[in-house]
Amino acid sequence: MWYLMKKFSLMYVLYAALYAGLLFPLLNYDRITGSNPQDPIYIFYQGSFIFWVVLGSLWALEQMEHKARGYGFLRTLPLRIQDIVRAKFSLVLLAVLFIVVFQAGSIRLLTKDRDLTSTTWNFSMVIGSLCLILAGLAYAGIFRFGFSRFSKWIFGAWLLFFLYPVILREFLMPAFRLSVDDVLDRVTGFNWILVSTAALTIFWALMQLAVRLWREERI
Amino acid sequence: MEHIVRLSHLTKNYPEFRLDDIDLEIPRGYVTGLIGPNGAGKTTTIKLIMNLIRPDEGSVEVLGLGHGRHNREIKDRTGYIGEEQYFYEQRSATWTGRFVSHFFTAWDQDRFMQLLDRFGLPPKQRIKKYSKGMKVKLSLAIALSHHPELIILDEPTSGLDPVIRREVIEMLQDLTSVEGNTVLISSHITDDIERIADYVVYMVQGRIPLTASKDELLSNWKRLHFKPDTLTADIISSLELVETQMFGSTGITRRFPEIKDGLETSLSNGNVRIEPVGLDDILIALVKGA
Numbered sequence: 258m259w260y261l262m263k264k265f266s267l268m269y270v271l272y273a274a275l276y277a278g279l280l281f282p283l284l285n286y287d288r289i290t291g292s293n294p295q296d297p298i299y300i301f302y303q304g305s306f307i308f309w310v311v312l313g314s315l316w317a318l319e320q321m322e323h324k325a326r327g328y329g330f331l332r333t334l335p336l337r338i339q340d341i342v343r344a345k346f347s348l349v350l351l352a353v354l355f356i357v358v359f360q361a362g363s364i365r366l367l368t369k370d371r372d373l374t375s376t377t378w379n380f381s382m383v384i385g386s387l388c389l390i391l392a393g394l395a396y397a398g399i400f401r402f403g404f405s406r407f408s409k410w411i412f413g414a415w416l417l418f419f420l421y422p423v424i425l426r427e428f429l430m431p432a433f434r435l436s437v438d439d440v441l442d443r444v445t446g447f448n449w450i451l452v453s454t455a456a457l458t459i460f461w462a463l464m465q466l467a468v469r470l471w472r473e474e475r476i
Numbered sequence: 477m478e479h480i481v482r483l484s485h486l487t488k489n490y491p492e493f494r495l496d497d498i499d500l501e502i503p504r505g506y507v508t509g510l511i512g513p514n515g516a517g518k519t520t521t522i523k524l525i526m527n528l529i530r531p532d533e534g535s536v537e538v539l540g541l542g543h544g545r546h547n548r549e550i551k552d553r554t555g556y557i558g559e560e561q562y563f564y565e566q567r568s569a570t571w572t573g574r575f576v577s578h579f580f581t582a583w584d585q586d587r588f589m590q591l592l593d594r595f596g597l598p599p600k601q602r603i604k605k606y607s608k609g610m611k612v613k614l615s616l617a618i619a620l621s622h623h624p625e626l627i628i629l630d631e632p633t634s635g636l637d638p639v640i641r642r643e644v645i646e647m648l649q650d651l652t653s654v655e656g657n658t659v660l661i662s663s664h665i666t667d668d669i670e671r672i673a674d675y676v677v678y679m680v681q682g683r684i685p686l687t688a689s690k691d692e693l694l695s696n697w698k699r700l701h702f703k704p705d706t707l708t709a710d711i712i713s714s715l716e717l718v719e720t721q722m723f724g725s726t727g728i729t730r731r732f733p734e735i736k737d738g739l740e741t742s743l744s745n746g747n748v749r750i751e752p753v754g755l756d757d758i759l760i761a762l763v764k765g766a
Contacts, residue, residue, distance in 0.1 A: 260578045329562035332528055334579045335551035473530075 261336075261344035265318055269352050272314040276306055277359060285367060298437050300377050303360050304384040305420070311352045311388045315395060316408075318345075323404040339468045342396070346464045349392040357381040379445035386449075386456030393463025400470040480504040480626050480658050481525055486534035488520055495520050496682045497534070502626075502660055502675075507652055509669030509690075510662035511759055512679035518662040519559055521679065522630045525660075526556055539625060552581055555619030555627040559634065561611040565604040569597055569614055573621070580622035591617035595647070609640035616644070620651060627652075629661040633668055645671055666756040676755060678762050685762050690755075697758050698732040699751040700739075701725075706747035711735050716761045728753055728761050 284302060322328060331341055361378040368374070398407040481502035488495040495517045502508050512518050523529045524536055527543040527550070536543060538550045563572055569592055577583040592599050595613040597606070606614065612632055619627055629648070633641040649672050652659050663669055669676060676693055678686040688696070700707075700715065703724045712718075714735055715727030729735060732750075742748035 260575075264575065325564050325566065326562045327564060329558075329560075330564065333526070333551070333556050333558065333562070334576060335548045335581075336579055337548055 258340050258344050258347070261341060262348055265344055265348055268318040268321065269310075269314040269348055272310045272317070273352065273355060276310050276356070280306060281359075281363065285363070300364075300373075300380050300441060301437050303377070304380060307353070307356050307360075307381060307384045307388050308391075310356050311349060311385075311392060312395070314352060315345075315349060315392055319395075319399055319404050320408075338471050342400075342464060342468045342471065345396060346393070346460070346467070349389065350460070353385040353388055357385045376441060376445050379447070379449045380441060382449035382453050383444050383447055386452045389456045389460040390463070393460045393467070396467045397463050397470060400467050478504040480539060481660065482535075482537040483521070483525070484535050484537075486521070486524060486536065487532050488524060488529065489532050490520075493517070493520070494682050495524075498682075498684050500677060500684060500687070502658065504658050506674040507659040507661065507672050508675040508677060509673030509755075510660060510677045510679060511666055511669050511755060512662075512664065513759070513763055514664055516664075516679040517682040518664075518679055519630055520682075522628055522660070522662055525628060526551070526554070552579075552622070553625050555622065555624035557612065557615040557619050557627075557629045557632050559630045561608075561615050563603045563611070563614070566602060568600050568602055569617075570599040572603065572614070572618070576618055582623045584621050584623060587623075588617055588621035591620060607640075609636050609644065612636065612640075612644055613647075616647065625658065627657050627659045629659065631663055632661065633663060633665060641665070641668070648672060666754060666759060670755050678759060680759075680762050685765075686758070693755070693758060694752060696732055697728060697730050697753045697761075699726060699728050699753050699757065701749040701751065702727075702742065703747045706742050708738060711738055716765060728757060730758075730761070 281303075284306075285299060328341075357378070360381045361374055364370075364377045365374040395407075395411070398411065401407075479501040481500070483498055483500040486495060486498045486500075493515065498517075498521065500521075510518050510521065520529070524531050525538060527536070527547050539553055541550055543550060564575075567575075573585065573588045573592075577585060577588075589599070592614075595610075595617060597610055597614055597617065603611065603614065616632070619629075632648075633644055636644065645668050648659070648661075651657070652672065659672075661669065661672070670690070673690050675687070675689050677684055686693075701724055704720075711729075712727075714729045714731045716730070718725055718727035739748055739750070743750070
C-alpha cells in the first residue's frame with residue numbers, strides 16, 4: 258500500500274508545495290511583514306486552500322488516472338481493490354492533516370498569538386473534517402458512476418467550495434447580518450475533537466462503501 | 477489430464493448479449509485457442525476468468541483456486557494481456573517494470589530487461605510514443621517476467637498490421653514451445669490460433685458449440701467436392717454448407733472418420749475429392765449452423 262501511496266502522491270505534493278511555497282506567503286504577506294498580524298480574515302480565506310489542496314489534488318489525480326486509464330492497468334495486477342482504495346483515502350487524510358498542521362503551525366510562528374493559533378486550528382479542523390467527508394463522497398461517486406460521468410455533475414459544486422469565502426461574504430453574510438468574526442466564532446465554537454472524530458467515522462464508512470462500489474462496478 | 481481453468485455454468489447477462497451457461501476446462505501445459513466471431517463472448521469469458529467482471533451465475537476456478545479469496549494469488553500466478561493495453565503512458569517501460577515489480581512475488585527484473593531488449597523496446601522512452609505493436613510486446617514482456625503458470629491473451633494481435641502480427645505470434649510460439657507454459661489465447665483471426673494452438677474452443681453467440689484438440693478437429697472436418705448423384709443420402713446428410721455449382725457440389729463434414737469408408741468407391745473413380753479445411757471453415761460452419 259505504501260508503494261501505491263507513493264505512486265498516487267504526485268498531485269498532492271505539487272498542490273501542497275504550490276500552496277506552502279507560493280500561495281500561503283502571498284496570502285499572509287501582512288503577517289509576514291508584520292503590518293497587520295492579527296487580522297482574522299486570513300483564517301477565513303485559508304479555509305479555501307484546504308479545499309483547494311485536498312479536493313483539487315484528488316480531482317487532478319483522478320483526472321490523470323482517468324486519462325491514463327490507470328484503473329484498467331491496476332486491475333490487471335495482483336492488487337486487492339481495498340489496497341488501492343485505502344491508498345487513495347490515506348492520501349486524503351494525510352493531505353488534510355498536513356494542511357491543518359501547516360496552517361496552525363505557521364500562524365503560531367508568524368504571530369506568536371495563542372488565541373489566533375487556536376482559532377486557526379479549530380477553523381482548519383472543521384473545514385478539514387468537511388473536506389474528508391467531501392473527498393469520501395467524491396470517491397464513492399467516482400467508483401459508482403465513473404470519473405467522466407461524475408465529473409460532469411460535480412465540477413460546478415467543487416468550484417463553489419473553493420470560492421466559499423467570496424460567496425459567504427458577498428451573499429450569505431450580508432443576508433444574515435453576520436461579520437467575519439461571527440462566522441469564525443460559530444465555526445470554532447464546535448468541539449473540534451468531536452467534529453473530527455465524527456468526520457473520520459464517516460470517512461471510514463465512505464471508504465468501505467467505495468470498495469464495495471468498485472467491486473460491483475460493471476465494465 | 478490436469479486442468480488449469482474450470483468454468484462451470486458460467487452466465488453473464490448484458491442488455492444485448494448473454495454468455496449462456498458455459499462450461500469449459502483448459503488443460504495445463506498446452507496452448508488453447510478461443511475462436512469466435514466478434515461479439516461471441518470471448519472477451520467476456522476472459523474477463524470473467526481474470527475476475528475483471530463478476531458472473532451472474534456459475535463459478536470460475538483458476539489454478540485450482542476461486543477468485544473470492546484468492547484473487548491476488550491468481551493474478552500473481554497469471555500473465556494477462558488484454559484486448560487493449562493499459563499503461564501509465566507518460567512513463568517509460570523501465571518505470572512500469574519497477575512499478576509492477578512491487579506487486580508480483582516472482583518478478584524477475586533481469587528477465588524483463590532481456591525481454592525489452594529482445595522485443596526491441598526502448599526502455600527509457602515514454603510508452604505514449606510506442607506503437608500499438610510495441611505496447612502489445614511490452615504487455616507480453618510484463619506478462620512473462622513474473623514466471624506465470626498461465627498466460628491469458630485476449631485478441632493480442634487485433635489491430636496490428638500483418639508484419640507485426642506475425643512477429644508477435646512467432647515470439648509467442650517460441651516462448652511457449654521452449655518453456656511449456658499453459659496459454660489461453662482468444663482471437664477472431666483463425667490463422668493465429670492455427671499456428672500455435674494445441675486445443676481449440678469455438679464460441680458462437682455466447683455459447684461453446686465445439687471444443688477439441690486441433691489435430692482431432694482437422695482430421696474430423698473435411699471438405700468434399702463431389703459430382704451430382706454420387707453420394708449416399710447418409711453422407712449428404714452429414715454435410716454442411718453445401719454449395720452446388722456447374723461442375724459439382726461442395727460441402728463440409730465434421731464426421732469424416734465415420735463416412736470415410738462409404739466414400740472409397742467414389743474416391744477411386746474420381747467422383748469425390750477430399751480437401752483439408754482450416755479452422756476458419758469450421759468457424760463459418762458453426763456460425764451458419766447456430
